[in-house]
Amino acid sequence: MIRKLDNSNEQVADQIFTIFQNSYKIEAQLIGVLDFPPLSRSAKDIKISKTLFYGFSENECLAAVIEIVIEDNLLDINSLTVDPKYFRKGIAGILIRYILDTFDFKEALVETAVVNMPAINLYKKYGFVEFKRWTPSHGIKKIAMSLKSVR
Numbered sequence: 077m078i079r080k081l082d083n084s085n086e087q088v089a090d091q092i093f094t095i096f097q098n099s100y101k102i103e104a105q106l107i108g109v110l111d112f113p114p115l116s117r118s119a120k121d122i123k124i125s126k127t128l129f130y131g132f133s134e135n136e137c138l139a140a141v142i143e144i145v146i147e148d149n150l151l152d153i154n155s156l157t158v159d160p161k162y163f164r165k166g167i168a169g170i171l172i173r174y175i176l177d178t179f180d181f182k183e184a185l186v187e188t189a190v191v192n193m194p195a196i197n198l199y200k201k202y203g204f205v206e207f208k209r210w211t212p213s214h215g216i217k218k219i220a221m222s223l224k225s226v227r
Contacts, residue, residue, distance in 0.1 A: 102160055
């Protein structure tokens with residue numbers, strides 16, 4: 077089941093934080109870095125965030141979270157995390173499809189590490205295409221992908 081999450085609620089922010097930590101630790105290992113910026117985000121940061129959070133629950137347990145911003149017909153996927161206990165069940169794809177089907181946008185954007193092939197392949201499956209590569213100050217090479225709306 078997918079539902080909008082009230083990240084201003086401390087308990088909900090803590091649940092989102094836990095999913096982020098569990099998932100991003102695995103991603104940091106995949107990328108091969110010890111200092112991974114998303115891991116420094118606190119539950120308090122999540123609680124005060126103005127972004128939108130949607131969660132996928134299985135058996136009333138939060139299994140995955142997608143974080144988005146919608147502004148000027150631009151849909152920006154800020155994060156998509158699945159708790160490792162729920163890996164390989166297609167949940168990330170379900171959340172992507174939900175967001176793409178629910179919101180009106182002209183273009184959707186997402187960024188990830190160049191070496192994060194599972195994420196890149198997942199976004200390609202939904203029609204995202206690469207448009208940029210760069211290395212930010214933290215040193216992790218990134219890729220940006222976009223999807224033009226067909227509506």
